[in-house]
Amino acid sequence: MSNTTLLFPVVMAAAEILGAALFARSANPLQRLILACFGLGFALSIVLLDMLPDATTHYASGWMLVAAGVISAAVLMYAAGERGSSLGRSGAILGLGLHNLCEGMVLAAAGSMASPLILAGAVAHKLPEGMVVFSLSNALGNAQRWALSVMLSLLIPLGTQLVMPESLRKPVLAFASGMLFVVLLKSLLILAQGENSPTRQLSRRSISAAVASGAMLAGLTCLVI
Numbered sequence: 001m002s003n004t005t006l007l008f009p010v011v012m013a014a015a016e017i018l019g020a021a022l023f024a025r026s027a028n029p030l031q032r033l034i035l036a037c038f039g040l041g042f043a044l045s046i047v048l049l050d051m052l053p054d055a056t057t058h059y060a061s062g063w064m065l066v067a068a069g070v071i072s073a074a075v076l077m078y079a080a081g082e083r084g085s086s087l088g089r090s091g092a093i094l095g096l097g098l099h100n101l102c103e104g105m106v107l108a109a110a111g112s113m114a115s116p117l118i119l120a121g122a123v124a125h126k127l128p129e130g131m132v133v134f135s136l137s138n139a140l141g142n143a144q145r146w147a148l149s150v151m152l153s154l155l156i157p158l159g160t161q162l163v164m165p166e167s168l169r170k171p172v173l174a175f176a177s178g179m180l181f182v183v184l185l186k187s188l189l190i191l192a193q194g195e196n197s198p199t200r201q202l203s204r205r206s207i208s209a210a211v212a213s214g215a216m217l218a219g220l221t222c223l224v225i
């Protein structure tokens, strides 16, 4: 592997850890909420603009697996009741891990493509994803959250070394996108409706603005990368 192809996965992994650090360091709960909404808006857009097209292009039956993922996530969360949100969050983290592996595989397949714009896009793409991982793992202790964030970011360089047959990658990605979509949407609703959370001090408008700007940034980074 040449130096330029190694540069991307390493920079992206570092940006993801930096995103987690930015989230972890914001002690102000309002600021954390805005960051989490921004990150979730970003992640939802990534599922729609990046993962779904990746999983279903030249693979029409992938949509059936997307639907199966959506239904499984909804049923699982319903069945788990109160514990549903923590179960859903673990599922979302798994889905993001898979997304990172796929990003590594795509990088390896694309080969050398270093340009300052693409590199900036890659950083802007991974920062919010790091924030989402850290905010979704709020059931864990601080050290575990860090370990999880670092492990997940390492899946990008690992993905560049992985050879998974296309016939296996697309179905898995399709199912994961469906699940991830439901879980991220649910996490966003939980955040936006939080009864005893700082949400009450925050207007609907600022929450929507945070989600929308995350989604727009995702759209931009998908255009660049």
Ligand SMILES: [Zn+2]
Pocket (backbone or CB within 6 Å): 046, 099, 103, 125, 129
């Ligand atoms: Zn990504």
